[in-house]
Amino acid sequence: MNISDAATQTGLPAKTIRYYEDIRLVTPTRNTNGYRVFGETELHKLTFLARARALGFSIEDCRTLLALYEDQSRASADVKRIARTHLDEIEAKIADLIAMRDTLSHLVQACAGDDRPDCPILKGIEATSVRKD
Amino acid sequence: MNISDAATQTGLPAKTIRYYEDIRLVTPTRNTNGYRVFGETELHKLTFLARARALGFSIEDCRTLLALYEDQSRASADVKRIARTHLDEIEAKIADLIAMRDTLSHLVQACAGDDRPDCPILKGIEATSVRKD
DNA sequence: TCTTGACCTTCCAGTCACTGGAACCTCTAT
DNA sequence: ATAGAGGTTCCAGTGACTGGAAGGTCAAGA
Incomplete structure (x- = not known):
């Protein structure tokens, strides 16, 4: 092939x-x-x-997982540890993105979006920081 | 300074x-x-x-936003369009990550994580694709 | 005055996981 | 014979920094 x-x-x-x-x-x-x-x-x-x-x-995780996949005498604990760690990273990223989304969607909603210069989004970026709970 | x-x-x-x-x-x-x-x-x-x-x-969005921030005669619509687009991208990323998380957390839960080779996570990677609703 | 150590400078290379493109080779069908 | 669709290698670029080397500058203390 x-x-x-x-x-x-x-x-x-x-x-x-x-x-x-x-x-x-x-x-x-x-x-x-x-x-x-x-x-x-x-x-x-x-x-x-x-x-x-x-x-x-990640590629390096994939390399390790592939080696475990091919190793008939692997311990599933090794796989689970990698997956668990990765899962935690995903959760953290989701939390970050949700914080961004919440901040940003409030700002977008507050903005008229017309041809006037007054803009709550710019004001918000000037004043607000992203809240992480 | x-x-x-x-x-x-x-x-x-x-x-x-x-x-x-x-x-x-x-x-x-x-x-x-x-x-x-x-x-x-x-x-x-x-x-x-x-x-x-x-x-x-993104840096390029920041460059544009900064220019608008400094431009007293900007139209807030220009800002809003950028923010809205970015918000959509964030939503898409969140959806992707949640799909990953759901798939992965099921697999992690199913895995004993001991010293035996039997591993639902590896089997799952072999068999499953990530579902996007 | 000299020295030490904390600043500052520039420049180059590396990160991650590809992706685009150039230049060239090979196969199949007409 | 030729055209076009495949294959090959190699080099450079992406985004947004980050690390490190080599060296200049400054303020404080002996």
């Missing part, structure tokens, strides 16, 4: 797959013509990577 | 302030010794930037 088929199968851009080989996340073999060949194993790994990335795991 | 005082006043790292000068967001004057001098105007601008950045506006 060539790279563009692998891209279609996994939903990853071909560029990204090449990048993943570059940083040694996958190791496709090569044809006599130099083209990458993706077998079932590499395709599985790419799919795993695509989904782990969609869950927001 | 020297850069470290400006940093303290605004809460921005000195490095960041230098960077903001580099990309022409602020234009402090210079002392005879070459040190940057921050007057009231530049300090105001830095404070405005720090707060706009805390609300998640």
